[in-house]
Amino acid sequence: MPDKIHRLPSALGLTGLCRSALYKALKEESFPEPVLLGKRAVGWRESDLTAWVQSRQKRSAAKG
DSSP, rough: OOOOOOOOHHHHHHHTTTTTHHHHHHHHHOOOOOHHHHHHOEEEEEHHHHHHHHHHHHHHHHHH
């Protein structure tokens, strides 16, 4: 079954990030690369977002 593609508003909701934090993480290459949907449209694969959130949870659990 193919991944669901999330546009920016739902990607922000899934990750808990604000828009500027998401784009900062993209610039730092610590956030999954978006999928090009059109000339000016991008989205993120649900599996990539889920994996990213889980990696952040593991990292914060290791610190605590």
